Amino acid sequence: AQKVTQAQTEISVVEKEDVTLDCVYETRDTTYYLFWYKQPPSGELVFLIRRNSFDEQNEISGRYSWNFQKSTSSFNFTITASQVVDSAVYFCALGRTGGGNKLTFGTGTQLKVEL
Amino acid sequence: DAGVTQSPTHLIKTRGQHVTLRCSPISGHKSVSWYQQVLGQGPQFIFQYYEKEERGRGNFPDRFSARQFPNYSSELNVNALLLGDSALYLCASRFGQITYEQYFGPGTRLTVT
Numbered sequence A: 001a002q003k004v005t006q007a008q009t010e011i012s013v014v015e016k017e018d019v020t021l022d023c024v025y026e027t028r029d030t031t032y033y034l035f036w037y038k039q040p041p042s043g044e045l046v047f048l049i050r051r052n053s054f055d056e057q058n059e060i061s062g063r064y065s066w067n068f069q070k071s072t073s074s075f076n077f078t079i080t081a082s083q084v085v086d087s088a089v090y091f092c093a094l095g096r097t098g099g100g101n102k103l104t105f106g107t108g109t110q111l112k113v114e115l
Numbered sequence B: 001d002a003g004v005t006q007s008p009t010h011l012i013k014t015r016g017q018h019v020t021l022r023c024s025p026i027s028g029h030k031s032v033s034w035y036q037q038v039l040g041q042g043p044q045f046i047f048q049y050y051e052k053e054e055r056g057r058g059n060f061p062d063r064f065s066a067r068q069f070p071n072y073s074s075e076l077n078v079n080a081l082l083l084g085d086s087a088l089y090l091c092a093s094r095f096g097q098i099t100y101e102q103y104f105g106p107g108t109r110l111t112v113t
Helices: none
Strands: A003-005 A010-014 A019-021 A024-026 A032-039 A046-052 A059-061 A064-069 A074-079 A088-096 A103-105 A109-114 B005-007 B010-013 B019-024 B031-037 B044-050 B053-057 B064-068 B074-078 B087-094 B108-112
Touching: A003 A088, A003 A103, A010 A019, A019 A109, A024 A074, A032 A074, A046 A059, A046 A064, A074 A088, A103 B044, B005 B087, B010 B019, B019 B031, B019 B087, B019 B108, B031 B074, B044 B064, B044 B074, B074 B087
Parallel strands: A010 A109, B010 B108
Antiparallel strands: A003 A024, A019 A074, A032 A046, A032 A088, A059 A064, A064 A074, A088 A103, A088 A109, B005 B019, B019 B074, B031 B044, B031 B087, B044 B053, B064 B074, B087 B108
């Protein structure tokens, strides 16, 4: 069975602070995919990143960076210099190779960025 | 290009009734999936359709059914509604069977009273 754990239910930061959202996953598959999605109050899930299990290079995209560590089954997401517009619920998800559309999502982390 | 569209936006139904939710994928996308997101939880996979055939099903009762039409749009049907079916229903589309980026619509918020 696949499982994704996002232990942080809610995080509040002041604008310009850095914040890291944790994601720990469980799978018996040897190859898999990991995702991060952002869900603003409008409800639509916005795709942020996909990472293959065989590619452990960290990735940076603007203020966003992701740290994938297969040894600890973690795929953490850091926002540098947070902004109010970053306020949303962030979901980590796990997908199987060749597994179609089925993604297993975590319970999400509510990020609140205040002025 | 338009993104994934879903209708209606909001819906209120009574226990025991039936509901049909609709989804139009991004133009050119042939695969559609449905997810249920209960308040405070992550989305749960319900169905996947590709080229009008069911390609995956999550752990949902038979009251839930879906279909995909020749134009790749899709319907999700739920019979004998229960209070616990109240949720945001999300549709996601992607181009093919094994491409991994999928794009979500804004969802339909269903309230069962």
